[in-house]
Amino acid sequence: MPLAPDFRSTASGQAASVPGVRLLRRRRRRAQLAVLALVVILVLVAAVAVTYRVGERRASARYPVTAIALAQARKALTGLPRTSSPAPDDYDREAFGPSWADVDHNGCDTRNDILARDLTDVRYSAGTHDCVVIAGLLQDPYTGQTLTFQRGKHSAEVQIDHVVALANAWRSGAAAWDAAERRLFANDPENLLAVDGSANQQKSAADAASWLPENTGYRCIYAIRQVTVKDKYRLTVTSPELAALSQALDRCTVASVHPSR
Numbered sequence: 468m469p470l471a472p473d474f475r476s477t478a479s480g481q482a483a484s485v486p487g488v489r490l491l492r493r494r495r496r497r498a499q500l501a502v503l504a505l506v507v508i509l510v511l512v513a514a515v516a517v518t519y520r521v522g523e524r525r526a527s528a529r530y531p532v533t534a535i536a537l538a539q540a541r542k543a544l545t546g547l548p549r550t551s552s553p554a555p556d557d558y559d560r561e562a563f564g565p566s567w568a569d570v571d572h573n574g575c576d577t578r579n580d581i582l583a584r585d586l587t588d589v590r591y592s593a594g595t596h597d598c599v600v601i602a603g604l605l606q607d608p609y610t611g612q613t614l615t616f617q618r619g620k621h622s623a624e625v626q627i628d629h630v631v632a633l634a635n636a637w638r639s640g641a642a643a644w645d646a647a648e649r650r651l652f653a654n655d656p657e658n659l660l661a662v663d664g665s666a667n668q669q670k671s672a673a674d675a676a677s678w679l680p681e682n683t684g685y686r687c688i689y690a691i692r693q694v695t696v697k698d699k700y701r702l703t704v705t706s707p708e709l710a711a712l713s714q715a716l717d718r719c720t721v722a723s724v725h726p727s728r
Contacts (some may be wrong), residue, residue: 511659528683529673531722532691540691543698544712550703553638563633563641564650574598577654583626585661587615608689611682616661626664630655630689631696634672639702658696676707679715690715 471616488528560566567578575583577597583589586603601618605625616625634651641649652658670678675693679686690712704712 470674484710487492526682527718527720529684529690530688533718534721537687537716537719537721540694540716544667544694544704544709544716546702547694547697547721548640548703549709550639550705553705554642556634556638557639557642558634560633562637562646562649563653564646564721566653567627568650568654569655572649575661577656578627581659581661582616582625584656586625593616605661607663607666607682608660608685609662609670609682611684612663614663624664626667628660628662628667628670630658630660630692631702632670632672632674635674636700636702639697639704641702642702646678652700652714656697657692657699660692674705674708675711675715676705679711685721686715688727689721 558704569576573580574596579598579600581593582600582603583597583650586600586605589603590601591597592599592601600616600620603616605614607625608612609628614625616622629636631639636652641652641713644652664679675690680689694712696702
C-alpha cells in the first residue's frame with residue numbers, strides 16, 4: 468500500500484524557507500539602495516564639478532589674454548629647465564640687495580614706481596616730483612576686491628609682491644647669480660604687483676604648485692607672469708610646479724578678435 472504524502476513535513480520546510488527568502492529580499496533591497504545612493508552621489512559630484520568649471524570660465528573671462536601671449540607662455544613653459552632637487556634653502560633676503568632700489572634711475576624707488584603703475588586715483592606727496600605715492604585705489608588681482616591705499620599706519624594693507632618669490636628664485640637658480648643680477652631681479656617691474664597685503668602674506672614664498680590667487684579668474688595671467696619671469700631668468704621648475712602652471716594656462720580665456728569693417 469503506497470504511503471500517504473507527509474504534508475506536515477512539506478509545510479514545515481516551506482515555513483522554514485520563508486525567513487530565508489525575506490532575508491534575501493532585504494539584502495537585495497539594501498544593495499539596490501546602496502547603488503542608488505552611489506549614483507546620486509556621483510551625479511551630485513559631477514554637477515558640482517560642472518558648476519565649478521563654468522564658474523571658472525566666467526571668472527577667467529574677466530581677464531582675457533591674447534592668443535599670442537598664451538602661445539608664447541605655453542612654449543616658454545615647455546622650455547623651462549626642470550629640477551627634482553631645488554638648491555638648498557639657505558635663502559637670505561639681503562642677497563638681493565636693499566629693498567626697493569631705484570634701478571631705473573628715475574628718482575623714485577621701485578615700490579613707489581609699482582604703486583604709481585598699479586593704483587588709480589593716485590595722489591603724491593607734495594615736493595617729491597610725483598614720486599612718493601600717498602594714496603590711491605587698487606583693483607586687487609589676487610582677491611578681486613577694491614582696496615584703498617593710504618600711506619601711514621595702514622600702508623601694509625597694500626603690498627608689492629614678487630610674483631616669482633625671491634626665496635623661490637633663490638632655490639630655482641638665483642643662488643648662483645652675482646649680486647648685481649639678484650638686485651635687478653628683485654626690482655624687475657615684470658615680476659612685481661601691488662596686491663592685497665594679507666594675500667601676499669598668505670602666499671609668502673610659495674611656488675605655483677603650493678599657491679595660486681583665490682581670484683580664480685586671475686590665475687591664467689598669474690601663470691603667464693610666472694612663466695615669463697622664469698623663462699627670462701632661466702629659473703627651474705619642479706614637476707608639481709610645471710603641472711600647476713600648465714593647468715592654469717589650460718583655463719585661460721582668449722580674447723575675441725573682431726575683424727575690422
